[in-house]
Amino acid sequence: MTPPQAVILDLDDTLFDDTHCTRAGLRGLTRAHGLTCDPDDVFRRHAAHLRAIDPLLFRGELNAHGARVLRFTRLLTDLGVPGPDGEAATVTYRTAYRAAWTLLDGAAGVLHALRAAGVTTAILTNYVREVQVEKLAHFGLDTLVDAVLCIEDVPAPKPDARSYHAACAALSVAPAQAVMVGDSWTNDVAGARAAGLRAVWLSRTAAPAPEPGVPTVARLADLPAALGLVIA
Template identity: 30%
Template sequence: MSEIRAITFDLDGTMLDRRATFEVFARSQIIRFARFFTDVDHDLFFDRVVELDRDGSTSKERVFAGPAEDFGLPAEAVTALPADFRDRFPLECVAFPGLDDALSRLNRAGYRLAVITNGGVRIQQRKIDVMGIEPAFDYIAISESEGVRKPDPEIFRRTLERLDVSPEEAVHVGDHPGADVAGAKAAGLRAIWHRGPRFDAAPGADAEITSITQVPEVVTRLGAGT
C-alpha cells in the first residue's frame, strides 16, 4: 500500500455542517422577511422548511413553495424565499467543530490538500471564502468549472494531476456514499466516509469517521496500512 501524500475533501456535509447552516439561514430568513410572517407561527414554519430541506437533497423551490402556500404567505414569497436562499445561504456557513485545527495539522504534516465539490462556482466559492479555509488548500475543484461532477472519476483524477500525486497516494474524505466514496474508489483513491444524518452506510469505504477532527489520525493509520 502506497504512502498517502494527498487528501481531498468534499465540502457540504463533510467540512461544512449543512444542517446547522440551513437552520441558521432559515431563522435569519424569517427575520429578514418579517413582512411575510406577521400572522405565521415562526417555529412551525421553521420546522417545516428544515424537514423539507432534507440536508440539501430537495430543490429549494419545493422546500419553500409548499410551506408558503400552506401557511398562507403572500404569492411573492414563493419566488422571493428561494432567491434569498441562493443569495444568502453561503453567507451563513457553519463549519464542523475542529475543522481549522484538523486542516492545520494536515498542513503541518506536509500533505497536499484539495477540495472536490459539486455545485456552482459562485455559491461554492462563497462558502469557502466565508469559512476562511482556502489558504489550507493547494487546489479547489468545483464541478461547474471542471465540467464534470462527482462521482465521475475524472474530477478526482484531474485534481490529483494538479497535486502531482497518483491515486494510490491519495485519500478522499466525504459524506456521500455514491458521489464521494464510490467516486473516489472508482478513481483509485482510498476513501474515508464522514458519517452524517443522511446515510446509514457507505459500502467500500476504507475507514469511517464521525468527526472531522478524526481525519489526521485515520489518514496516518491508513498510510501505515493498519
C-alpha cells in the same frame, strides 16, 4: 492506512456546516411568511427541490441566483404560500443562511495538520465556485488548501470518476496516491473508490460504513490518525 500523498475533501457538511446554515435560512424564510411548519418537513421539501433544480444549474441553464429564486418560489408554493416572490424569498433566506455560517469542529485544525504533515490538499465540491470560494475565504480556509475544484472546474459532478481524476490532476498525483474524505457515502466514498482512490467516510453519527474496509471517523480531529499520519 498507508499515508497518502494527497487528501481531497468535500466542503459542505464535511468542513462547512451546511445543514446548520440551511436550517437557519429556512427558519428565517418560514417566519417571514408566518408559517408554522414542521422544520424537518420543510428541510426535506427544500432538499427535494434542491435536487430537482441542481441539474439545471450544473448544465448552465440557470446561474446560482436564478436557481435560488426558482427553488424558493417552488418551496413556498409547496408550503401553500400564494403567488410567492422568489426574489424576496431568496434575500430572506440568504440573509439568515449567511448569518449562521459556521465550520464544523476541527475544520481548520485538520487542514493545518495535513499541511504540517506535508500532504497536499484539495477541495472537491458539487456546487458553484461563486458560493463555495466565498465560504472558504470567509474562514481563511482558502489559504490552507492547494486547489479548489467546483462544479465549473470538472467534466461532471461527483460521483463521476472524472471529477476525482480532475482533483488528482490538480495536485499532480495518481488516484492511488490520494484519499477522498467526505460525509456522503455516494459522492465521497463509493464514487471515489470506483475511480481508483481510497476514501475515509466522515460519519458524525458514528454509523458504521455500509461496506467493510472503509475507515470511518466521527470527528475531523480523528482524520490524521485514520490517514496513517503522525502529527508532531
